[in-house]
Amino acid sequence: xxxxxxxxxxxxSVDCVIFGFSTNQLKVLLIKRxxxxxxxxxxxxxxxxxxxxxxxxxxxxxxxxxxxxxxxLKDIYLQQFAFFxxxxxxxxxxxxxxxxxxxxxxxxxxxTAAYYSLINITDTNSDFAIxxxxxxxxxxxxxxxxxxxxxxxxxxxxxxxLTLRNxxxxxxxxxxxxxxxxxxxxxxxxxxxxxxxxxxxxxxxxSTYMVQLEEKQRGVAHKPAYYYRxxxxxxxxxxxxxxxxxF
Amino acid sequence: xxxxxxxxxxxxSVDCVIFGFSTNQLKVLLIKRxxxxxxxxxxxxxxxxxxxxxxxxxxxxxxxxxxxxxxxLKDIYLQQFAFFxxxxxxxxxxxxxxxxxxxxxxxxxxxTAAYYSLINITDTNSDFAIxxxxxxxxxxxxxxxxxxxxxxxxxxxxxxxLTLRNxxxxxxxxxxxxxxxxxxxxxxxxxxxxxxxxxxxxxxxxSTYMVQLEEKQRGVAHKPAYYYRxxxxxxxxxxxxxxxxxF
DNA sequence: TTTAGTTAGCGTATTTTTTACGTTAACTTT
DNA sequence: AAAGTTAACGTAAAAAATACGCTAACTAAA
Numbered sequence: 111x112x113x114x115x116x117x118x119x120x121x122x123s124v125d126c127v128i129f130g131f132s133t134n135q136l137k138v139l140l141i142k143r144x145x146x147x148x149x150x151x152x153x154x155x156x157x158x159x160x161x162x163x164x165x166x167x168x169x170x171x172x173x174x175x176x177x178x179x180x181x182x183l184k185d186i187y188l189q190q191f192a193f194f195x196x197x198x199x200x201x202x203x204x205x206x207x208x209x210x211x212x213x214x215x216x217x218x219x220x221x222t223a224a225y226y227s228l229i230n231i232t233d234t235n236s237d238f239a240i241x242x243x244x245x246x247x248x249x250x251x252x253x254x255x256x257x258x259x260x261x262x263x264x265x266x267x268x269x270x271x272l273t274l275r276n277x278x279x280x281x282x283x284x285x286x287x288x289x290x291x292x293x294x295x296x297x298x299x300x301x302x303x304x305x306x307x308x309x310x311x312x313x314x315x316x317s318t319y320m321v322q323l324e325e326k327q328r329g330v331a332h333k334p335a336y337y338y339r340x341x342x343x344x345x346x347x348x349x350x351x352x353x354x355x356x357f
Numbered sequence: 358x359x360x361x362x363x364x365x366x367x368x369x370s371v372d373c374v375i376f377g378f379s380t381n382q383l384k385v386l387l388i389k390r391x392x393x394x395x396x397x398x399x400x401x402x403x404x405x406x407x408x409x410x411x412x413x414x415x416x417x418x419x420x421x422x423x424x425x426x427x428x429x430l431k432d433i434y435l436q437q438f439a440f441f442x443x444x445x446x447x448x449x450x451x452x453x454x455x456x457x458x459x460x461x462x463x464x465x466x467x468x469t470a471a472y473y474s475l476i477n478i479t480d481t482n483s484d485f486a487i488x489x490x491x492x493x494x495x496x497x498x499x500x501x502x503x504x505x506x507x508x509x510x511x512x513x514x515x516x517x518x519l520t521l522r523n524x525x526x527x528x529x530x531x532x533x534x535x536x537x538x539x540x541x542x543x544x545x546x547x548x549x550x551x552x553x554x555x556x557x558x559x560x561x562x563x564s565t566y567m568v569q570l571e572e573k574q575r576g577v578a579h580k581p582a583y584y585y586r587x588x589x590x591x592x593x594x595x596x597x598x599x600x601x602x603x604f
Numbered sequence: 605t606t607t608a609g610t611t612a613g614c615g616t617a618t619t620t621t622t623t624a625c626g627t628t629a630a631c632t633t634t
Numbered sequence: 635a636a637a638g639t640t641a642a643c644g645t646a647a648a649a650a651a652t653a654c655g656c657t658a659a660c661t662a663a664a
Contacts, residue, residue, distance in 0.1 A: 168442060276519075308624090309622075311641090537613090578609080581611090616654090634637080
């Protein structure tokens with residue numbers, strides 16, 4: 111959290127849209143914000159994990175730092191996807207008041223760089239690390255948010271969908287091991303559609319960059335599935351070759 | 358150009374990467390920068406059209422304003438694509454000196470919002486409008502640039518390529534009328550590849566959103582080609598229907 | 605006026621990719 | 635041992651992408 115007088119640049123901030131998938135829901139990580147409303151009472155709402163950047167702090171590093179400070183999550187790949195610079199984006203009086211209070215600066219307008227990521231909620235280490243002021247909220251049921259954070263989230267989701275349609279979810283975003291079914295469910299959650307499991311499997315198997323591991327699922331009440339991992343090297347080669355264009 | 362004492366926000370700037378296509382080259386619009394080098398002589402190099410934003414100025418509007426002020430180009434659609442915030446991105450001493458001189462501020466670090474666009478150089482109105490301190494430079498032969506502008510350009514080109522592979526170049530970027538051959542050449546220049554003209558034509562004709570006009574080319578020493586226009590409404594419908602995923 | 609040179613515009617056969625759909629295998633729980 | 639559940643595979647049909655050659659319509663030069 112910002113302390114008054116900290117050496118920040120009060121014009122620029124970063125915000126992180128962390129998508130998380132568990133069994134069958136796509137969620138987004140939000141933190142609670144407490145503020146004093148116009149009638150003098152203490153109110154609550156949610157905001158994205160984000161913060162002003164420090165003087166001379168790199169934007170990417172500021173995003174990682176912020177995420178760790180506010181949620182405990184670390185070593186998460188963060189992808190910048192947009193920046194927001196409308197002069198009125200923080201104009202609600204309670205937002206301005208909160209900013210002035212928490213930053214120790216007289217705030218006029220803030221330009222924010224938005225980052226997104228995607229993680230597996232049920233990975234114990236991730237789950238464990240979430241501080242208790244941060245919570246996972248179903249993407250389809252995001253409540254009223256501070257600032258323009260609802261816009262930032264829907265924008266981030268659009269970017270994630272676009273990425274997913276045009277290349278495998280792979281690169282930085284996949285967990286170390288995943289079953290084909292889990293991957294399919296992930297696709298279905300993000301694209302908000304249903305896919306044919308046989309055709310999806312064929313597509314995955316044909317792609318050389320999803321590599322089958324020896325490990326199987328354990329303790330499941332059905333035929334256990336093999337785990338796969340995403341091989342970045344193979345993928346990079348494949349990507350170079352397949353530069354067709356589609357529209 | 359900035360005048361000392363102008364009411365600017367010295368932490369944030371905008372930069373415009375304007376790609377232009379003429380007969381068979383993809384170019385980028387650069388402006389000359391004069392500065393006094395370490396041995397006291399006047400030197401020249403190039404930079405992207407860009408500027409600090411004014412206090413409380415919208416980023417998108419700042420980009421349009423800057424482009425118009427520096428190059429005369431107006432009513433150009435500008436697409437944001439990245440936000441650059443490495444602390445050392447303006448660290449060359451001559452860059453710092455130039456910034457201090459032109460802005461009238463003591464500059465530490467500048468975060469810049471980058472925009473790109475694509476226009477037809479031979480459109481007389483565009484061509485006419487370019488001020489004489491701005492020049493079109495072949496994308497493949499960009500000289501040494503100020504700041505990290507070379508990085509910004511290659512990043513912008515990558516974004517343009519990505520866009521082009523995943524949807525028609527259409528939306529805001531196409532000129533009002535274009536022949537299929539011109540469109541193909543544009544694709545080839547941007548993607549840096551060759552395409553089969555018959556198959557390309559088939560693809561365009563099958564797409565319902567490229568609409569044939571009655572007007573033909575005139576005065577060309579060969580069979581004149583029909584002009585086409587991009588119909589955004591048809592495209593928006595098409596886009597909604599065709600949300601497959603490929604990888 | 606004719607000829608040469610140039611790009612526009614079309615068609616078809618082949619290969620590759622996508623889609624649609626059913627059945628057996630391997631595990632846990634009752 | 636039986637019931638329940640998801641994994642894993644295959645094939646035929648439709649659609650899309652690719653490869654390739656020829657005629658049409660214009661200007662410029664002879």
